[in-house]
Amino acid sequence: MNAPIGVIDSGVGGLTVVKEMLHYLPNETIYYIGDTARCPYGPRTGEQVLAFTSQMADKLASMNIKMLVIACNTATAVALEPLQKACAFPVIGVINAGATAAIKETKTHEIAVIATAGTIKSGAYEEAISSLFSKSNIYSLACPPLVPMVESGQYEGPFAQALVDKSLAPLKDVTFDTMILGCTHYPIIQGLIENAVGKDVHVVSSATETAKKAKAILDYYHLENKEETVAEHRFFATGSVPMFQTVLENWLQLPYARAEKIEL
Numbered sequence: 001m002n003a004p005i006g007v008i009d010s011g012v013g014g015l016t017v018v019k020e021m022l023h024y025l026p027n028e029t030i031y032y033i034g035d036t037a038r039c040p041y042g043p044r045t046g047e048q049v050l051a052f053t054s055q056m057a058d059k060l061a062s063m064n065i066k067m068l069v070i071a072c073n074t075a076t077a078v079a080l081e082p083l084q085k086a087c088a089f090p091v092i093g094v095i096n097a098g099a100t101a102a103i104k105e106t107k108t109h110e111i112a113v114i115a116t117a118g119t120i121k122s123g124a125y126e127e128a129i130s131s132l133f134s135k136s137n138i139y140s141l142a143c144p145p146l147v148p149m150v151e152s153g154q155y156e157g158p159f160a161q162a163l164v165d166k167s168l169a170p171l172k173d174v175t176f177d178t179m180i181l182g183c184t185h186y187p188i189i190q191g192l193i194e195n196a197v198g199k200d201v202h203v204v205s206s207a208t209e210t211a212k213k214a215k216a217i218l219d220y221y222h223l224e225n226k227e228e229t230v231a232e233h234r235f236f237a238t239g240s241v242p243m244f245q246t247v248l249e250n251w252l253q254l255p256y257a258r259a260e261k262i263e264l
């Protein structure tokens with residue numbers, strides 16, 4: 001079926017999931033919305049996150065998407081089930097994928113999760129990890145400054161490293177062999193996070209498992225694009241287009257991709 005797949009996030013973070021989707025689903029067209037005008041979602045109430053996420057889903061539904069990927073952990077935690085009930089197309093999130101990635105990697109079942117305040121408060125990662133292996137020890141940490149740092153375009157250099165080090169300091173005396181990047185913005189600063197936790201820790205994100213899940217769902221519902229078409233991806237931002245464009249170019253390296261402004 002030659003219809004786009006919708007992907008949503010509060011900002012640029014979901015592009016880390018798009019990157020893997022381009023790899024696993026090269027024949028599919030992606031329509032992406034980053035709600036940069038209202039980012040970060042992490043400190044917002046569940047009601048607000050649900051309302052904003054539903055607006056993005058409605059906008060993409062009006063563009064006739066065939067599937068929706070909620071490429072935001074904070075939004076997945078509150079909106080996955082309501083949107084799965086409300087939408088006429090399949091909807092997937094990123095939290096189970098992140099938990100699966102960690103369980104595949106860990107040897108000790110000592111797992112750290114870093115995420116936004118909203119995701120940590122929801123307990124969604126504890127639930128998802130425990131449902132895969134109930135004896136896991138999970139250490140959760142909210143890192144509120146990191147999403148605004150990435151969205152402001154500072155994701156390299158000594159200032160960014162110092163903020164990452166400070167944010168992860170509460171985990172200094174905790175032993176774990178695997179860390180989940182429980183926010184889709186964090187793979188953009190994965191190098192800084194790896195510097196902070198050391199080389200013995202496996203740092204995993206939900207991106208690859210989410211892309212594989214998206215492929216499996218398309219296959220299950222016979223929704224894959226089987227036509228010989230050239231994908232015409234579109235990338236929309238509710239806020240500043242230039243900043244979004246910079247991350248789009250740096251991260252996805254799609255020379256023709258142009259960020260567009262959108263109203264929800």
Ligand code: DGL
Nearest residue numbers: 013040041042073074184
């Ligand atoms: N990328 C979002 C996530 O995965 C960031 C949330 C935010 O805007 O705070 O949680």
